[in-house]
Amino acid sequence: MSREDIEKGSVNLTKGKFGKPDLNRIEIEGRSLMVKDVRKKNFFLRWTLGLWLIHKEWKIYSQLAGMKGIPQPFERIDRFAFSMEFIPGRPILRGEPLPASFFSDLKHALREVHRRGVVHLDLRHKGNILISEDGEPFLIDFNSSFAFKEKGFMRRYLFPLLQWVDEGGLLKLKERISPSSLTPEELAFLKRFNRLRKLWIFN
Numbered sequence: 670m671s672r673e674d675i676e677k678g679s680v681n682l683t684k685g686k687f688g689k690p691d692l693n694r695i696e697i698e699g700r701s702l703m704v705k706d707v708r709k710k711n712f713f714l715r716w717t718l719g720l721w722l723i724h725k726e727w728k729i730y731s732q733l734a735g736m737k738g739i740p741q742p743f744e745r746i747d748r749f750a751f752s753m754e755f756i757p758g759r760p761i762l763r764g765e766p767l768p769a770s771f772f773s774d775l776k777h778a779l780r781e782v783h784r785r786g787v788v789h790l791d792l793r794h795k796g797n798i799l800i801s802e803d804g805e806p807f808l809i810d811f812n813s814s815f816a817f818k819e820k821g822f823m824r825r826y827l828f829p830l831l832q833w834v835d836e837g838g839l840l841k842l843k844e845r846i847s848p849s850s851l852t853p854e855e856l857a858f859l860k861r862f863n864r865l866r867k868l869w870i871f872n
Contacts, residue, residue, distance in 0.1 A: 670695075670697060670702075670743075670744050670746055670752055671746070672708070672746065672747060672750075674695065674697060675693060675695065675704055675706065675746065675750065678695050678696070678697065679693035679694060679695040679704055680693060680694050680695070681693050682694055682703075685707070685710075687714065687718070688707065688710060688714040688715075688717070688718030688719045688722060689707075689719075689722065689812060690705035690706055690707050690719070690722060690723060690726075690750075690812070691705070691706050691707070691709060692704070692705060693706060694755055695752070700743075701755040701757075702743055702752045702753065702754065702755050703740065703752065703753050703754070703755040703756075704746070704750055704751070704752045705723065705726065705750060705751055705752075705753070706723075706746075706749060706750035707719030707720065707722065707723055707749050707750070708747075708749040708750060715749065719749065720748060720749065722812060723748070723749060723750065723751065724748075725814075725815075725816075726751075726811050726812055726814070727742065727745055727751045728816060729787055729811045729814050729815075729816050730742040730751075730753055730811065732785055732786070732787060732816055733782060733785055733787060733811075736778065736781055736782070736785075737778065737781075738774065738775070738777075738778030738781075738805065738806055738807055738808055739778065739782070739807065739808055740753045740754040740755070740756050740807065740809060741753060741754040742754075756799055756801060756807050756809065757801065757802050758799035758800055758801040758802060758807060759799060759800060760795050760796045760798065760799060760800075761795055761798060761799075761800050761846055762846075763795075763845055763846055764846070764847075765846070767800070767804075767846070767847060768804045771800070771804065771805075771806055772806075772843055772847070772850065774805060774806050775798065775806040775808070775839065776839065778806065778808055779792075779808070779835060779836070779839060782808065782835075783832050783835070786816055786817045786818065786819060786824065786828070787811070787814055787815070787816045787817075788814060788815055788817075788828065788831040788832060788834070788835055789808060789811060789813070789814050789835050789838075790813045790814055790815070790831065790834060790835065790838075791810065791812075791813040791814075791838070792808075792835055792838035792839045792841075792842060793838040793841045793842055795842055795845070795846065796810075797809055797810045798842065815831070833862075836858070837858070837859070837862035837866065840855050840858060840859050840862065841859070841862075843855070844859060
């Protein structure tokens, strides 16, 4: 895929605010792809925040390649853009009936994300979790995420804290969407999480 393909054949879905990537959908070679692109940001944002976000998110998607519940990376187009699998789905709605396996599958996907050294950090936002046409959950938008090396100080001491933030964010979402499905253990976790969340700088 080339920059020319994007300019000629893509449909813009979302304009990213500030330095965040624009989201474009493109059909190419029988495949439906999502393109994340910062090429049209102003010069300063394109070459600073935009460039950093594109590089970081492409690296994270590549690190999560092959995972169920994560859009698959397709191609790094240039320094300002990459493409990945387009997921035909929608955000989950408050109070909607979901398959019994939805949140257990989502929890499993999050554990695998963590096993690969990645934290999402924005799971309280219900727009970052899609329900596919088959009723399966997908984690998307790793713009706020971070990947950690297998060993080192940060992986040993900071990573467990950020995993805990992800787990709490997922349960906060579950509380808003389907509160009756929370288990006693999850309710107890949320109670502790809500007390300590005030210390988290990204509230």
